Amino acid sequence: MRIILIGANGIIGRAIDHAMSESHDLIRVGRTSGDLHADIAKPENLRVLFENAAPYDAVICAAGEAAFGSLTGLSDKDFQLGLNSKLMGQVNLVRLGLSSMSDGGSFTLTSGVLAHHPIPESASISIVNAGVEAFAKAAALGLPRGIRINVVSPPWVSETLKALGRNPASGLPASVVAKAYVASVEGRMTGEVLDAQAYAGNA
Numbered sequence: 001m002r003i004i005l006i007g008a009n010g011i012i013g014r015a016i017d018h019a020m021s022e023s024h025d026l027i028r029v030g031r032t033s034g035d036l037h038a039d040i041a042k043p044e045n046l047r048v049l050f051e052n053a054a055p056y057d058a059v060i061c062a063a064g065e066a067a068f069g070s071l072t073g074l075s076d077k078d079f080q081l082g083l084n085s086k087l088m089g090q091v092n093l094v095r096l097g098l099s100s101m102s103d104g105g106s107f108t109l110t111s112g113v114l115a116h117h118p119i120p121e122s123a124s125i126s127i128v129n130a131g132v133e134a135f136a137k138a139a140a141l142g143l144p145r146g147i148r149i150n151v152v153s154p155p156w157v158s159e160t161l162k163a164l165g166r167n168p169a170s171g172l173p174a175s176v177v178a179k180a181y182v183a184s185v186e187g188r189m190t191g192e193v194l195d196a197q198a199y200a201g202n203a
């Protein structure tokens with residue numbers, strides 16, 4: 001398959017790249033990294049990206065920003081960041097990427113554990129993650145030509161915890177999280193939220 005991988009240079013994106021590059025043709029995308037550049041928060045960037053990358057069989061997004069912070073500490077700008085980037089960025093990937101996608105193709109978006117297991121600093125991120133999941137479930141009901149959509153919900157990733165100076169053992173390695181993205185692209189499911197933790201036993 002010819003697959004657009006957004007966030008290919010990130011912690012999760014690199015693991016997806018490693019898991020899929022032998023059997024698929026990947027087009028790696030980031031704002032400043034990768035084969036093609038686009039900021040998912042900018043619809044005009046996405047229009048150019050899809051024009052240049054077409055035709056493609058799948059789009060995977062392992063990217064998108066949202067701000068951590070206490071409820072009283074989060075600013076208007078902090079909330080807007082998550083809404084524009086991780087939420088509407090991924091919604092717009094589907095809206096703008098649909099017409100050039102092959103019949104039977106798929107979108108795989110990313111949410112995260114904080115949608116359903118919030119912490120005091122996740123007010124903004126929890127909205128965004130839950131919104132991505134709700135969008136995908138609704139979009140799955142209306143996608144044409146056998147096109148599918150799923151969301152991968154990663155827990156804390158070990159490599160991220162390590163980079164933050166926290167105990168990596170309480171997270172899931174990115175290589176395991178990547179298995180959920182492979183399952184979404186290569187499987188038949190649609191409208192599903194894939195809890196990456198469920199792939200921990202499939203080493």
Ligand SMILES: NC(=O)c1ccc[n+]([C@@H]2O[C@H](COP(=O)([O-])OP(=O)(O)OC[C@H]3O[C@@H](n4cnc5c(N)ncnc54)[C@H](OP(=O)(O)O)[C@@H]3O)[C@@H](O)[C@H]2O)c1
Nearest residue numbers: 007009010011012030031032033039040062063112157160
């Ligand atoms: N890591 C975790 O523990 C964890 C847990 C749950 C959910 N998640 C979610 O998983 C996704 C990926 O996380 P990660 O930890 O792998 O991130 P990361 O290491 O920070 O990497 C993010 C990647 O996405 C690209 N990127 C960031 N913003 C972008 C944008 N607006 N448009 C296009 N590309 C963009 C970056 O490349 P450029 O700098 O070149 O743009 C980079 O390659 C995020 O949505 C995150 O919220 C992560």
